[in-house]
Amino acid sequence: MCQAKNVFDVSIQDAERILEAYEHMKSIPDLGRDPEELKRAALIMSLTAWETYVEDKISEEVALQTKVLQGCQIGNFINNSLEKELKFFHTPNSKKTKDIFERFLGIDVTESWSWPGYEDPDRTRTKLNEWIKKRGDAVHRSVADKQISHLISKPEAEKCIKYFKSLVEATDAALNH
Template sequence: MCQAKSVFDVSIQDAERILEAYEHMKNIPELGRDPEELKRAALIMTLTAWETYVEDKISEEVERQTKVLQGCQIGNFINKTLENDLKYFHTPNSKKTKDIFERFLGVDVTEYWSWPGYEDKERTRAKLNDWIKKRGDAVHRSVTDKQTSHLISKPEAEKCIRFFKGLVEVTDRALSIG
Protein backbone atom coordinates (compact mmCIF):
# COMPACT_ATOMS: atom_id res chain seq x y z
CA MET A 1 0.00 0.00 0.00
CA CYS A 2 1.27 3.46 -0.80
CA GLN A 3 2.14 5.94 1.91
CA ALA A 4 -0.43 8.49 0.64
CA LYS A 5 -3.27 6.00 1.06
CA SER A 6 -2.03 4.98 4.51
CA VAL A 7 -2.01 8.62 5.60
CA PHE A 8 -5.51 9.09 4.17
CA ASP A 9 -6.79 6.02 6.03
CA VAL A 10 -5.55 7.45 9.32
CA SER A 11 -6.71 11.00 8.55
CA ILE A 12 -10.25 9.99 7.61
CA GLN A 13 -10.60 8.45 11.05
CA ASP A 14 -10.48 11.99 12.46
CA ALA A 15 -13.70 12.80 10.61
CA GLU A 16 -15.29 9.57 11.81
CA ARG A 17 -14.32 10.31 15.43
CA ILE A 18 -15.77 13.81 15.17
CA LEU A 19 -19.09 12.29 14.10
CA GLU A 20 -18.92 9.91 17.07
CA ALA A 21 -18.36 12.90 19.35
CA TYR A 22 -21.33 14.63 17.72
CA GLU A 23 -23.48 11.59 18.46
CA HIS A 24 -22.52 11.73 22.16
CA MET A 25 -22.83 15.48 22.53
CA LYS A 26 -26.16 15.98 20.77
CA ASN A 27 -27.92 14.35 23.73
CA ILE A 28 -26.36 16.56 26.43
CA PRO A 29 -29.17 18.87 27.58
CA GLU A 30 -26.74 21.33 29.20
CA LEU A 31 -25.42 22.31 25.77
CA GLY A 32 -28.77 23.85 24.97
CA ARG A 33 -28.34 23.20 21.27
CA ASP A 34 -27.23 20.68 18.70
CA PRO A 35 -23.40 20.70 18.28
CA GLU A 36 -23.79 21.41 14.57
CA GLU A 37 -20.19 22.62 14.31
CA LEU A 38 -18.99 19.03 14.78
CA LYS A 39 -20.72 17.93 11.58
CA ARG A 40 -19.10 20.85 9.74
CA ALA A 41 -15.75 19.89 11.30
CA ALA A 42 -16.18 16.31 10.06
CA LEU A 43 -16.84 17.63 6.55
CA ILE A 44 -13.76 19.87 6.72
CA MET A 45 -11.56 17.05 8.01
CA THR A 46 -12.80 14.73 5.26
CA LEU A 47 -11.90 17.22 2.55
CA THR A 48 -8.58 17.94 4.26
CA ALA A 49 -7.79 14.21 4.16
CA TRP A 50 -8.63 14.21 0.43
CA GLU A 51 -6.42 17.23 -0.30
CA THR A 52 -3.53 15.69 1.62
CA TYR A 53 -4.01 12.40 -0.23
CA VAL A 54 -3.88 14.09 -3.66
CA GLU A 55 -0.76 16.09 -2.76
CA ASP A 56 0.99 13.09 -1.23
CA LYS A 57 -0.02 10.74 -4.04
CA ILE A 58 1.23 12.98 -6.85
CA SER A 59 4.50 13.56 -4.97
CA GLU A 60 4.92 9.85 -4.29
CA GLU A 61 4.27 8.84 -7.91
CA VAL A 62 6.51 11.54 -9.40
CA GLU A 63 9.30 10.52 -7.04
CA ARG A 64 8.84 6.85 -7.96
CA GLN A 65 8.79 7.52 -11.71
CA THR A 66 11.76 9.90 -11.67
CA LYS A 67 13.96 7.92 -9.31
CA VAL A 68 16.62 7.43 -12.00
CA LEU A 69 16.66 11.20 -12.62
CA GLN A 70 17.33 12.15 -8.99
CA GLY A 71 20.30 14.47 -8.71
CA CYS A 72 20.41 15.47 -12.36
CA GLN A 73 19.12 18.74 -13.83
CA ILE A 74 15.97 17.21 -15.34
CA GLY A 75 15.06 15.45 -12.12
CA ASN A 76 15.66 18.63 -10.11
CA PHE A 77 13.51 20.61 -12.55
CA ILE A 78 10.61 18.16 -12.29
CA ASN A 79 10.79 18.09 -8.49
CA LYS A 80 11.00 21.87 -8.16
CA THR A 81 8.13 22.35 -10.61
CA LEU A 82 5.92 19.95 -8.68
CA GLU A 83 6.93 21.50 -5.36
CA ASN A 84 6.02 24.95 -6.69
CA ASP A 85 2.72 23.76 -8.17
CA LEU A 86 1.74 22.16 -4.86
CA LYS A 87 2.27 25.49 -3.05
CA TYR A 88 -0.71 26.82 -5.01
CA PHE A 89 -2.67 23.60 -5.23
CA HIS A 90 -5.63 23.95 -2.92
CA THR A 91 -9.14 22.59 -2.89
CA PRO A 92 -8.62 19.68 -5.33
CA ASN A 93 -11.85 19.65 -7.29
CA SER A 94 -12.23 17.32 -10.26
CA LYS A 95 -10.56 19.66 -12.78
CA LYS A 96 -7.55 20.52 -10.59
CA THR A 97 -7.06 16.87 -9.69
CA LYS A 98 -7.32 15.78 -13.33
CA ASP A 99 -4.94 18.52 -14.45
CA ILE A 100 -2.14 17.85 -11.96
CA PHE A 101 -2.13 14.08 -12.54
CA GLU A 102 -2.22 14.57 -16.31
CA ARG A 103 0.53 17.17 -16.23
CA PHE A 104 2.98 15.16 -14.16
CA LEU A 105 1.98 11.53 -14.83
CA GLY A 106 0.06 11.60 -18.10
CA VAL A 107 -2.98 9.97 -16.47
CA ASP A 108 -6.51 11.36 -16.29
CA VAL A 109 -7.44 9.78 -12.96
CA THR A 110 -11.01 11.06 -13.28
CA GLU A 111 -11.58 8.52 -16.07
CA TYR A 112 -11.25 5.81 -13.42
CA TRP A 113 -13.67 7.40 -10.95
CA SER A 114 -16.33 4.73 -11.05
CA TRP A 115 -17.39 2.30 -8.30
CA PRO A 116 -20.67 0.83 -7.03
CA GLY A 117 -23.05 3.69 -6.36
CA TYR A 118 -20.98 6.01 -8.56
CA GLU A 119 -20.84 4.22 -11.90
CA ASP A 120 -21.14 7.48 -13.88
CA LYS A 121 -17.80 9.32 -13.93
CA GLU A 122 -19.45 12.66 -14.70
CA ARG A 123 -21.70 12.24 -11.67
CA THR A 124 -18.67 11.38 -9.55
CA ARG A 125 -16.80 14.48 -10.75
CA ALA A 126 -19.87 16.63 -10.04
CA LYS A 127 -20.30 15.11 -6.58
CA LEU A 128 -16.65 15.85 -5.72
CA ASN A 129 -17.19 19.46 -6.81
CA ASP A 130 -20.37 19.66 -4.70
CA TRP A 131 -18.50 18.43 -1.61
CA ILE A 132 -15.73 20.96 -2.28
CA LYS A 133 -18.31 23.77 -2.42
CA LYS A 134 -20.00 22.57 0.76
CA ARG A 135 -16.61 22.46 2.51
CA GLY A 136 -16.01 26.07 1.45
CA ASP A 137 -19.36 27.03 2.97
CA ALA A 138 -18.49 25.14 6.17
CA VAL A 139 -15.15 26.92 6.46
CA HIS A 140 -16.22 30.41 5.51
CA ARG A 141 -19.85 30.60 6.59
CA SER A 142 -20.53 29.98 10.24
CA VAL A 143 -24.17 29.36 11.06
CA THR A 144 -25.40 32.46 12.86
CA ASP A 145 -29.11 31.78 12.59
CA LYS A 146 -29.74 28.69 14.69
CA GLN A 147 -33.29 28.43 13.30
CA THR A 148 -32.09 27.65 9.78
CA SER A 149 -31.36 24.13 8.66
CA HIS A 150 -27.86 22.83 9.21
CA LEU A 151 -25.31 22.92 6.43
CA ILE A 152 -24.81 19.16 6.66
CA SER A 153 -26.69 16.39 8.40
CA LYS A 154 -25.01 13.46 10.10
CA PRO A 155 -26.14 11.02 7.37
CA GLU A 156 -24.74 13.40 4.74
CA ALA A 157 -21.42 13.63 6.60
CA GLU A 158 -21.26 9.82 6.75
CA LYS A 159 -22.05 9.67 3.03
CA CYS A 160 -19.26 12.21 2.39
CA ILE A 161 -16.74 10.06 4.25
CA ARG A 162 -17.81 6.96 2.29
CA PHE A 163 -17.57 8.91 -0.98
CA PHE A 164 -13.99 9.98 -0.33
CA LYS A 165 -12.95 6.52 0.82
CA GLY A 166 -14.25 5.19 -2.51
CA LEU A 167 -12.63 8.00 -4.46
CA VAL A 168 -9.24 7.33 -2.89
CA GLU A 169 -9.57 3.60 -3.62
CA VAL A 170 -10.29 4.10 -7.34
CA THR A 171 -7.67 6.85 -7.69
CA ASP A 172 -5.06 4.62 -6.10
CA ARG A 173 -6.06 1.73 -8.33
CA ALA A 174 -5.89 3.94 -11.44
CA LEU A 175 -2.34 4.96 -10.67
CA SER A 176 -1.22 1.40 -10.00
CA ILE A 177 -2.45 0.48 -13.51
CA GLY A 178 -0.72 3.38 -15.26
Protein backbone atom coordinates in the same frame (compact mmCIF):
# COMPACT_ATOMS: atom_id res chain seq x y z
CA MET B 1 0.03 0.04 -0.11
CA CYS B 2 1.32 3.55 -0.65
CA GLN B 3 2.16 6.01 2.09
CA ALA B 4 -0.39 8.56 0.76
CA LYS B 5 -3.18 6.01 1.23
CA ASN B 6 -1.95 5.15 4.72
CA VAL B 7 -1.96 8.83 5.70
CA PHE B 8 -5.45 9.25 4.23
CA ASP B 9 -6.75 6.22 6.16
CA VAL B 10 -5.53 7.73 9.43
CA SER B 11 -6.73 11.25 8.53
CA ILE B 12 -10.26 10.21 7.57
CA GLN B 13 -10.60 8.64 11.02
CA ASP B 14 -10.51 12.18 12.42
CA ALA B 15 -13.75 12.92 10.59
CA GLU B 16 -15.28 9.68 11.84
CA ARG B 17 -14.30 10.48 15.45
CA ILE B 18 -15.78 13.96 15.14
CA LEU B 19 -19.12 12.39 14.15
CA GLU B 20 -18.86 10.06 17.17
CA ALA B 21 -18.31 13.14 19.36
CA TYR B 22 -21.33 14.76 17.73
CA GLU B 23 -23.49 11.76 18.68
CA HIS B 24 -22.23 11.92 22.25
CA MET B 25 -22.65 15.68 22.61
CA LYS B 26 -26.14 15.89 21.13
CA SER B 27 -27.36 13.57 23.86
CA ILE B 28 -26.16 15.92 26.63
CA PRO B 29 -29.33 17.57 27.97
CA ASP B 30 -27.59 20.65 29.39
CA LEU B 31 -25.96 21.50 26.06
CA GLY B 32 -29.05 23.41 24.99
CA ARG B 33 -28.44 23.10 21.27
CA ASP B 34 -27.35 20.71 18.58
CA PRO B 35 -23.55 20.77 18.19
CA GLU B 36 -23.86 21.27 14.42
CA GLU B 37 -20.34 22.65 14.20
CA LEU B 38 -19.07 19.09 14.69
CA LYS B 39 -20.83 17.95 11.52
CA ARG B 40 -19.22 20.87 9.66
CA ALA B 41 -15.86 19.91 11.18
CA ALA B 42 -16.29 16.32 9.94
CA LEU B 43 -16.94 17.66 6.43
CA ILE B 44 -13.88 19.92 6.62
CA MET B 45 -11.66 17.09 7.91
CA SER B 46 -12.87 14.77 5.12
CA LEU B 47 -11.85 17.31 2.47
CA THR B 48 -8.58 17.98 4.26
CA ALA B 49 -7.80 14.26 4.17
CA TRP B 50 -8.58 14.25 0.42
CA GLU B 51 -6.35 17.27 -0.26
CA THR B 52 -3.47 15.73 1.66
CA TYR B 53 -3.94 12.44 -0.19
CA VAL B 54 -3.81 14.11 -3.62
CA GLU B 55 -0.69 16.09 -2.75
CA ASP B 56 1.05 13.08 -1.20
CA LYS B 57 0.01 10.72 -4.00
CA ILE B 58 1.24 12.92 -6.84
CA SER B 59 4.52 13.47 -4.97
CA GLU B 60 4.92 9.73 -4.39
CA GLU B 61 4.20 8.79 -7.98
CA VAL B 62 6.48 11.45 -9.45
CA ALA B 63 9.30 10.38 -7.11
CA LEU B 64 8.78 6.76 -8.12
CA GLN B 65 8.74 7.51 -11.84
CA THR B 66 11.75 9.84 -11.72
CA LYS B 67 13.88 7.76 -9.38
CA VAL B 68 16.55 7.18 -12.01
CA LEU B 69 16.68 10.94 -12.66
CA GLN B 70 17.39 11.90 -9.05
CA GLY B 71 20.42 14.16 -8.78
CA CYS B 72 20.49 15.16 -12.43
CA GLN B 73 19.21 18.43 -13.89
CA ILE B 74 16.01 17.02 -15.45
CA GLY B 75 15.11 15.19 -12.22
CA ASN B 76 15.68 18.38 -10.22
CA PHE B 77 13.58 20.33 -12.70
CA ILE B 78 10.65 17.93 -12.41
CA ASN B 79 10.80 17.83 -8.62
CA ASN B 80 11.12 21.61 -8.32
CA SER B 81 8.23 22.11 -10.75
CA LEU B 82 6.00 19.81 -8.72
CA GLU B 83 7.06 21.44 -5.46
CA LYS B 84 6.19 24.90 -6.82
CA GLU B 85 2.87 23.70 -8.19
CA LEU B 86 1.90 22.10 -4.88
CA LYS B 87 2.51 25.38 -3.02
CA PHE B 88 -0.48 26.80 -4.89
CA PHE B 89 -2.48 23.59 -5.16
CA HIS B 90 -5.43 23.94 -2.82
CA THR B 91 -8.92 22.50 -2.76
CA PRO B 92 -8.44 19.73 -5.33
CA ASN B 93 -11.68 19.74 -7.27
CA SER B 94 -12.11 17.41 -10.23
CA LYS B 95 -10.44 19.75 -12.73
CA LYS B 96 -7.41 20.56 -10.57
CA THR B 97 -6.96 16.89 -9.73
CA LYS B 98 -7.26 15.85 -13.36
CA ASP B 99 -4.85 18.58 -14.46
CA ILE B 100 -2.05 17.84 -11.99
CA PHE B 101 -2.09 14.08 -12.62
CA GLU B 102 -2.20 14.62 -16.38
CA ARG B 103 0.58 17.18 -16.29
CA PHE B 104 3.01 15.15 -14.20
CA LEU B 105 1.98 11.54 -14.90
CA GLY B 106 0.09 11.66 -18.19
CA ILE B 107 -3.05 10.07 -16.75
CA ASP B 108 -6.57 11.41 -16.24
CA VAL B 109 -7.36 9.73 -12.93
CA THR B 110 -10.89 11.15 -13.00
CA GLU B 111 -11.81 8.77 -15.84
CA SER B 112 -11.36 5.90 -13.37
CA TRP B 113 -13.58 7.39 -10.69
CA SER B 114 -16.24 4.73 -10.73
CA TRP B 115 -17.62 2.42 -8.03
CA PRO B 116 -21.06 1.05 -7.03
CA GLY B 117 -23.40 4.00 -6.68
CA TYR B 118 -21.04 6.17 -8.71
CA GLU B 119 -20.63 4.21 -11.94
CA ASP B 120 -20.41 7.37 -14.05
CA PRO B 121 -17.15 9.34 -13.67
CA ASP B 122 -19.00 12.55 -14.64
CA ARG B 123 -21.35 12.07 -11.68
CA THR B 124 -18.37 11.39 -9.43
CA ARG B 125 -16.59 14.55 -10.59
CA THR B 126 -19.76 16.59 -10.07
CA LYS B 127 -20.19 15.19 -6.56
CA LEU B 128 -16.57 16.03 -5.67
CA ASN B 129 -17.14 19.61 -6.76
CA GLU B 130 -20.35 19.76 -4.71
CA TRP B 131 -18.53 18.51 -1.59
CA ILE B 132 -15.82 21.12 -2.15
CA LYS B 133 -18.39 23.89 -2.42
CA LYS B 134 -20.08 22.68 0.75
CA ARG B 135 -16.71 22.60 2.51
CA GLY B 136 -16.13 26.21 1.48
CA ASP B 137 -19.49 27.13 2.98
CA ALA B 138 -18.64 25.21 6.17
CA VAL B 139 -15.30 26.98 6.52
CA HIS B 140 -16.41 30.49 5.65
CA ARG B 141 -20.06 30.61 6.74
CA SER B 142 -20.81 29.82 10.36
CA VAL B 143 -24.49 29.33 11.05
CA ALA B 144 -25.58 32.35 13.10
CA ASP B 145 -29.32 31.63 12.91
CA LYS B 146 -29.85 28.36 14.78
CA GLN B 147 -33.45 28.18 13.48
CA ILE B 148 -32.43 27.55 9.88
CA SER B 149 -31.50 24.10 8.65
CA HIS B 150 -27.97 22.91 9.16
CA LEU B 151 -25.44 22.98 6.35
CA ILE B 152 -24.87 19.25 6.62
CA SER B 153 -26.81 16.48 8.32
CA LYS B 154 -25.16 13.57 10.08
CA PRO B 155 -26.21 11.10 7.34
CA GLU B 156 -24.74 13.48 4.74
CA ALA B 157 -21.48 13.72 6.70
CA GLU B 158 -21.33 9.92 6.82
CA LYS B 159 -21.93 9.79 3.04
CA CYS B 160 -19.15 12.34 2.58
CA ILE B 161 -16.67 10.18 4.48
CA LYS B 162 -17.72 7.09 2.55
CA TYR B 163 -17.47 9.01 -0.75
CA PHE B 164 -13.89 10.11 -0.09
CA LYS B 165 -12.83 6.64 1.02
CA SER B 166 -14.16 5.29 -2.28
CA LEU B 167 -12.61 8.15 -4.26
CA VAL B 168 -9.18 7.43 -2.80
CA GLU B 169 -9.58 3.71 -3.56
CA ALA B 170 -10.53 4.51 -7.18
CA THR B 171 -7.66 6.97 -7.57
CA ASP B 172 -5.17 4.50 -6.11
CA ALA B 173 -6.46 1.75 -8.41
CA ALA B 174 -6.12 4.02 -11.46
CA LEU B 175 -2.51 4.78 -10.61
CA ASN B 176 -1.60 1.18 -9.79
CA HIS B 177 -2.50 -0.08 -13.28
